[in-house]
Amino acid sequence: MEQLFWERAVSIVFVFFAIRFPRAVAAKPAVPALFSFGDSILDTGNNNNLQTMSKCNFPPYGRDFPGGVPTGRFCNGKNPTDLIASALGVKETVPAYLSTTLTPQDLITGVSFASGGSGLDDLTSQVQGVITTPAQLANFKEYIGKLTAVVGQQRASEILANSIFLVSAGNNDVAFTYSFLLATTRPFPVYVSYLISLAKNFYKNLYDLGVRKVWVLSTLPLGCLPGGRTTGGGPLRFCAELANMEAQTFNGQLSAAVDSLRASLPNYDIRFVDVYTPFLSIINNPQASGFTDAGEACCGTAPFGGVSGLCNLLEICPNPSTYIFWDFAHPTERAYQLVVNSILQKMNMNTSITN
Structure with a gap:
């Protein structure tokens, strides 16, 4: 009897553990990967080997990136692609799809297809010699084939459906192509109507490829960028109001287009993300966030830096974290951190970035 009792007791224990524990062990992360498309706000180095002036794989870019190396990010450190991936627990940095050191694990957890200087309008990308939006989409299709070869069709489809896709497009179309050409x-x-039609087509193509979670970033307050102040802000370099009004017009129609797509395509969690407003709030009251300068760039200062654009080692501030902008058009990592925290709160993500 005693032996029978212990045999039954052991059987009960095994059944208990078999029922209660495997699900926790097999649980998958809520966001398996993160991807980005669009322009220099999200580019992590896809332009490095292109014949273009729109690249930054040289010092002082990357001075505050891990290792202090220039990677092709238009920033002193990490950009929103990296910061959002890190905050969501995906990985600390997101490599460029065109990186020569890409690994199978990189494919599984996400890459960036964005290209600095690109736009929704092919003309925008062609003038600057960078990767057009259709070409970014073609790279994504190629990527899907590579991912499928690594993890199989079913897992590849799961990754695409459950990952977050960031898109920043329109900044260069409005600020450069329209204003100057x-x-x-x-x-x-x-x-703007033309740009919105291109945007809707791009987001529909993502959906058709199995993507289901997209965050569509608005433009920055273009008239308040150091370059915008220099070219349209007058002698005192105020925020250029016309450029800001044009950005707001584009953003309003983009938001409406995103709402329309979400309503018309089943199970499409596509969301408009307003980065214009939080950036403008920081610019209008920089001291509240610990910044000492809202109009100049940390490197390449006005009046010359606002026109010539990219940073050089001869013109650089000692402490980028006190500047909102790193160069003529791109925020510093710390400014990005504050805005990304705002984004994560609005997206009801229970996470934030620690400065």
């Missing part, structure tokens, strides 16, 4: 020949509302 098209303003005298095409009314701005007509051009």
